[in-house]
Amino acid sequence: MINRDSTVYDVVGIGNAIVDVLAKVGEGFISERKLAKGAMTLVEAVDAGKIYNDIIPEREVSGGSSANTVAGLSSFGVSCAFIGKVHDDELGQEFKRSIGASGVDFFTQPLNQGPSTGRSIVLVTPDAERSMFTYLGAAKKLSAKDIDEETIRSGKIIYLEGYLWDDFSAQRAMLKACKLAQKHHRKIAFSLSDKLCVERHRVEFIKLIKKYVDILFCNEDEIKALFQEEDLYKTLDLIKHDVEIAAITRNIQGSVIVNGRVKIFVEAEKVEDVVDTTGAGDLYAAGFLFGYTTDRSLGTCAMIGSIAAAEIITHYGARPEVSLRGFVRNQLRKYGKTI
Amino acid sequence: MINRDSTVYDVVGIGNAIVDVLAKVGEGFISERKLAKGAMTLVEAVDAGKIYNDIIPEREVSGGSSANTVAGLSSFGVSCAFIGKVHDDELGQEFKRSIGASGVDFFTQPLNQGPSTGRSIVLVTPDAERSMFTYLGAAKKLSAKDIDEETIRSGKIIYLEGYLWDDFSAQRAMLKACKLAQKHHRKIAFSLSDKLCVERHRVEFIKLIKKYVDILFCNEDEIKALFQEEDLYKTLDLIKHDVEIAAITRNIQGSVIVNGRVKIFVEAEKVEDVVDTTGAGDLYAAGFLFGYTTDRSLGTCAMIGSIAAAEIITHYGARPEVSLRGFVRNQLRKYGKTI
Numbered sequence: 001m002i003n004r005d006s007t008v009y010d011v012v013g014i015g016n017a018i019v020d021v022l023a024k025v026g027e028g029f030i031s032e033r034k035l036a037k038g039a040m041t042l043v044e045a046v047d048a049g050k051i052y053n054d055i056i057p058e059r060e061v062s063g064g065s066s067a068n069t070v071a072g073l074s075s076f077g078v079s080c081a082f083i084g085k086v087h088d089d090e091l092g093q094e095f096k097r098s099i100g101a102s103g104v105d106f107f108t109q110p111l112n113q114g115p116s117t118g119r120s121i122v123l124v125t126p127d128a129e130r131s132m133f134t135y136l137g138a139a140k141k142l143s144a145k146d147i148d149e150e151t152i153r154s155g156k157i158i159y160l161e162g163y164l165w166d167d168f169s170a171q172r173a174m175l176k177a178c179k180l181a182q183k184h185h186r187k188i189a190f191s192l193s194d195k196l197c198v199e200r201h202r203v204e205f206i207k208l209i210k211k212y213v214d215i216l217f218c219n220e221d222e223i224k225a226l227f228q229e230e231d232l233y234k235t236l237d238l239i240k241h242d243v244e245i246a247a248i249t250r251n252i253q254g255s256v257i258v259n260g261r262v263k264i265f266v267e268a269e270k271v272e273d274v275v276d277t278t279g280a281g282d283l284y285a286a287g288f289l290f291g292y293t294t295d296r297s298l299g300t301c302a303m304i305g306s307i308a309a310a311e312i313i314t315h316y317g318a319r320p321e322v323s324l325r326g327f328v329r330n331q332l333r334k335y336g337k338t339i
Numbered sequence: 340m341i342n343r344d345s346t347v348y349d350v351v352g353i354g355n356a357i358v359d360v361l362a363k364v365g366e367g368f369i370s371e372r373k374l375a376k377g378a379m380t381l382v383e384a385v386d387a388g389k390i391y392n393d394i395i396p397e398r399e400v401s402g403g404s405s406a407n408t409v410a411g412l413s414s415f416g417v418s419c420a421f422i423g424k425v426h427d428d429e430l431g432q433e434f435k436r437s438i439g440a441s442g443v444d445f446f447t448q449p450l451n452q453g454p455s456t457g458r459s460i461v462l463v464t465p466d467a468e469r470s471m472f473t474y475l476g477a478a479k480k481l482s483a484k485d486i487d488e489e490t491i492r493s494g495k496i497i498y499l500e501g502y503l504w505d506d507f508s509a510q511r512a513m514l515k516a517c518k519l520a521q522k523h524h525r526k527i528a529f530s531l532s533d534k535l536c537v538e539r540h541r542v543e544f545i546k547l548i549k550k551y552v553d554i555l556f557c558n559e560d561e562i563k564a565l566f567q568e569e570d571l572y573k574t575l576d577l578i579k580h581d582v583e584i585a586a587i588t589r590n591i592q593g594s595v596i597v598n599g600r601v602k603i604f605v606e607a608e609k610v611e612d613v614v615d616t617t618g619a620g621d622l623y624a625a626g627f628l629f630g631y632t633t634d635r636s637l638g639t640c641a642m643i644g645s646i647a648a649a650e651i652i653t654h655y656g657a658r659p660e661v662s663l664r665g666f667v668r669n670q671l672r673k674y675g676k677t678i
Binding site: 260261263267299300302 | 598599600603637
């Protein structure tokens with residue numbers, strides 16, 4: 001048994017515990033069914049079942065946004081814990097096994113009744129874009145009781161995903177984590193998760209960010225949705241007042257980091273064959289936070305984030321398939337940097 | 340006598356040793372005489388005399404671009420030496436006294452015959468812009484003999500100004516310094532000095548930069564002149580291949596730092612009453628290099644540069660009138676940073 005009192009984590013991730021069911025589909029599959037492309041749509045069990053019946057599942061792999069990030073961080077050698085809810089069913093056991101195998105501590109008590117483990121049907125189109133249809137299931141049952149003060153206190157950074165806000169019980173868990181983190185002077189990192197998710201909760205997200213968040217992760221569409229502002233540069237001048245650091249990913253245009261009066265534009269990694277963009281944002285956050293927890297400059301943090309994202313999009317699934325530390329070390333060497 | 344063998348400098352500046360003769364003039368003074376505004380024009384002694392006869396000199400203060408930078412660095416507590424040529428006349432003695440008083444070691448043997456100490460008539464118009472008319476005098480006589488291997492070897496960074504390229508003897512001094520610095524694996528910093536200066540020497544400057552320069556300082560006009568390219572963003576993508584770091588000042592738009600795949604945009608310091616912009620670029624370089632020699636992030640280096648420049652433009656003359664270390668510490672505190 002791990003004595004949690006004495007454990008110190010660099011990052012404690014809190015998020016929806018989800019297993020991804022990956023399937024390759026043609027563009028027609030999405031358009032015929034009028035499905036939302038490139039985003040995450042919440043579905044009920046029955047609708048998930050309908051889509052599931054029409055696909056040939058390629059692979060089932062553990063996912064979940066925050067979970068992907070801490071699994072990525074662990075691959076860099078950063079000590080992490082994860083808090084999220086599964087059911088004690090087959091998928092739940094697979095999730096637990098997988099996150100444990102990646103080196104992340106995971107203690108949250110699983111459900112043994114009620115909804116089954118959450119899953120996300122990830123449809124990957126030939127352009128490597130992913131469209132997700134998520135049945136939250138047990139993940140929705142994360143509650144304030146699952147957030148214990150000792151775990152929050154033992155983390156330097158508490159990492160939260162916007163997706164948690166989709167359920168009232170998980171909202172309360174998130175707020176409890178924020179309050180405890182602030183009480184213990186821990187940094188709070190927050191991912192905006194998804195454009196549709198931002199549109200669902202933008203007013204509350206802005207309040208949450210102003211009150212609690214130190215490090216914000218999002219992409220260009222998400223920050224534009226947050227401020228209902230189409231000009232990216234204007235959003236940068238808005239967010240600089242609200243958080244210490246905002247890291248905004250911009251696809252092939254790289255990323256931009258806002259840190260008060262400083263804006264850092266970093267080029268994207270070139271990737272020859274993009275297979276599946278699932279988890280690109282999650283792994284960018286992992287690389288960035290690896291740099292941050294090891295006191296790298298923000299420009300280097302962003303470069304590491306881009307390299308980690310580049311690894312994840314060359315294969316199916318949102319968990320790294322190589323040691324990110326080694327992978328990033330090799331890539332950075334090309335730019336004359338060492339880690 | 341100082342034993343130079345055992346002295347280690349953070350920065351060794353090499354440049355034209357110049358005394359600035361400051362005068363306030365109206366816009367008409369510049370336009371009537373068809374003088375170049377906002378730049379540095381080289382003049383012969385006789386032309387300098389003509390302008391001098393028409394002005395009421397406000398102050399005579401030691402100047403020279405590199406000399407201003409090392410004087411600024413010294414005000415941060417950074418150990419510096421300066422190499423440049425004066426005549427052993429009254430102005431030359433004033434230059435020596437002034438740079439010594441600022442804490443900079445200055446050993447270059449003065450002339451005791453030939454041209455008198457160089458001077459620059461600095462006309463400050465009501466918009467605080469400065470137009471300079473420089474008689475190089477003794478400064479032109481800087482020669483390869485004045486560059487000794489031991490001084491170059493003892494500096495971590497060798498700082499050179501583009502103005503040196505205006506004379507063949509000083510060119511050879513500069514090339515000797517570059518070769519010695521490269522031999523001893525010292526960093527070479529280079530300031531493009533002035534738009535007209537870049538236009539005079541752009542092809543040679545590009546060669547010099549590619550071959551020797553690690554850290555380039557310039558303003559927006561200068562880098563555009565260097566590449567004969569009006570789009571600033573295109574110049575950034577050109578210079579990134581040639582130097583490790585380029586720091587480009589942009590007036591009230593702040594500055595941008597190019598470091599390989601990373602571009603860092605930093606806001607300018609707000610200054611209420613701009614009196615005289617002489618030395619703004621020189622002091623930006625001083626602040627930046629103070630940050631660099633003390634291992635700050637490039638964004639912080641640029642912020643320190645901007646703050647140092649903000650100090651210098653609130654008064655006449657290009658040498659700091661307060662301790663820059665203290666001044667910058669107070670300003671940075673507002674942004675939650677400490678030095």
